[in-house]
Amino acid sequence: MKKEISNKQWLVIALVIFVAAVMCLTGYKIYTSDYVSVNAEVTNISVRTTGKKHRQVDYEELQYVYNEKDYTLQRDIGFLNSEKIGDKVEIKIDPENPTAIEDQSLLRMLCIVSSVFFLISAFLAIKSFKSRGKD
Secondary structure (H helix, E strand, C coil): CCCCCCCHHHHHHHHHHHHHHHHHHHHHHHCCCEEEEEEEEEEEEEEEEEEEEEEEEEEEEEEEECCCCEEEEEHHHHHHHHCCCCCCCEEECCCCEEECCCCHHHHCCCCCCHHHHHHHHHHHHHHHHHHHCCC
């Protein structure tokens, strides 16, 4: 005997996913709220080739000055890279630990994953409403 998930259950699932995503994003923003913006320069980009035409960028190296001291760090940039060596970028760093940078890839991934789960749940809830209306 196959048990169907009711409309209310789908809506609760979608709502829980939405609330969890908002809480994660809000918590992350609060955690990094005291970070300060600095200008950095891209000095190196590591590229790993995984096929003939497929290119995957692993990380970029950034140089910046904070409180008259030079810093260099590497950050993962994933699949959304448009910078080139020599480009100026704005980053956010922790003023108490200037080598700690706000992780934009984590923020993007949280947004993408939570949006996908929310949309799937909403779609299934709508589909469930329509199928129940036909019965």
